[in-house]
Amino acid sequence: MTTPVLYDYWRSSASYRVRITLNLKDIAYQAVTIDLQTQQHVGVEHKARNPQGFVPALDIDGRMMTQSLAIIEYLDSRNPAPALLPADxxxxxxxxxxxxxxxxxxxxxxxxxxxxxxxxxxxxxxxxxxxxxxxxxxxxxxxxxxxxxxxxxxxxxxxxxxxxxxxxxxxxxxxxxxxxxxxxxxxxxxxxxxxxxxxxxxxxxxxxxxxxxxx
Ligand SMILES: N[C@@H](CCC(=O)N[C@@H](CS)C(=O)NCC(=O)O)C(=O)O
Known part of the structure; x- marks a missing residue:
């Protein structure tokens, strides 16, 4: 299986959420820095990953995913343990x-x-x-x-x-x-x-x- 690639920035809180989730689910990933200070996030290359020009974006299972909460819920369905939401x-x-x-x-x-x-x-x-x-x-x-x-x-x-x-x-x-x-x-x-x-x-x-x- 290809290693997932997380396009993130160290101080981005939306990226931080996805890093925590990948770690909780014990999913190994490669991180690629998108430097918000030098406006890399709004460059052509990153906008091809995320048309919103935001981090994070996660390349996983042959797809490029955006929006941290959507990514977190995908990871929770993909790797159900430990569950991130209660059954009730x-x-x-x-x-x-x-x-x-x-x-x-x-x-x-x-x-x-x-x-x-x-x-x-x-x-x-x-x-x-x-x-x-x-x-x-x-x-x-x-x-x-x-x-x-x-x-x-x-x-x-x-x-x-x-x-x-x-x-x-x-x-x-x-x-x-x-x-x-x-x-x-x-x-x-x-x-x-x-x-x-x-x-x-x-x-x-x-x-x-x-x-x-x-x-
Ligand atoms: N709702 C999005 C928000 C993503 C977002 O706002 N990321 C910030 C960093 S935490 C960003 O890329 N900001 C760039 C900007 O404001 O130009 C998500 O949860 O993924």
């Missing part, structure tokens, strides 16, 4: 809701191209970028902290094994720290994040573990 449909929906609250509400408005557009339109400085990031990450994570307050939450967002929602949470908390968002009011999320980051699959996927490109 209502609880699976709760975990998808948490993952979507981060991936669809917080993440897109904090994308570099969105923030750069805002800065250009309003003549913003780096300080403006930080205020923007802190505002949206804080607002979004406060809601996720409330969603985590649930009887089915345990050491992880569901019970005692990591799943879809944890895979999306940990990269978002990395981003929160990067932009110096206070996490003092998010004890549930920070406790789950600490447990996850201790696991080898999460540790090996972390930006600091894979950084092979200039910042």
């Amino acid at each position: 449909p209502a609880e699976a929906a709760r975990l998808r809701a948490i993952a979507y609250a981060i991936a669809m509400e917080i993440h897109p408005i904090c994308n570099p191209s969105v923030v750069a557009h805002h800065a250009a339109a309003f003549d913003g400085s780096n300080d403006d970028r930080k205020i923007w990031m802190q505002h949206f990450i804080d607002k979004g994570l406060r809601a996720v902290e409330a969603l985590a307050d649930h009887p089915a939450s345990g050491r992880f967002l569901h019970g005692d094994s990591p799943g879809l929602a944890d895979i999306v949470l940990v990269p978002q908390l990395y981003n929160a720290r990067r932009w110096e968002v206070s996490l003092d009011d998010m004890p549930r999320l920070t406790a789950i994040d600490a447990v996850c980051r201790d696991l080898p699959a999460f540790a090996a996927a972390a930006p600091e573990a894979v950084n092979n490109a200039p910042s």
Whole structure:
């Protein structure tokens, strides 16, 4: 079987989600850096992989896949153990809701191209970028902290094994720290994040573990 190739960037949280999943599923892969700093992601070569001009893209099983959540669910069907969603449909929906609250509400408005557009339109400085990031990450994570307050939450967002929602949470908390968002009011999320980051699959996927490109 051909080794899957992950086109990613070390500090990209969407890429970080896919790296965690590949590691949890014990799928060996080759990583190819697409440097967001030098705009490689919007070059012709990468847009042939992902017409959206985003990382990640995963070349697997003869297909080029995009969108981290779609990739994660594909990997979960392809390699069912360990399962990333609980069997109970209502609880699976709760975990998808948490993952979507981060991936669809917080993440897109904090994308570099969105923030750069805002800065250009309003003549913003780096300080403006930080205020923007802190505002949206804080607002979004406060809601996720409330969603985590649930009887089915345990050491992880569901019970005692990591799943879809944890895979999306940990990269978002990395981003929160990067932009110096206070996490003092998010004890549930920070406790789950600490447990996850201790696991080898999460540790090996972390930006600091894979950084092979200039910042
Ligand atoms: N919804 C997409 C988001 C992908 C995405 O936004 N990737 C970011 C890095 S985390 C990116 O490539 N940004 C480039 C840009 O904003 O120009 C996914 O989950 O894969």
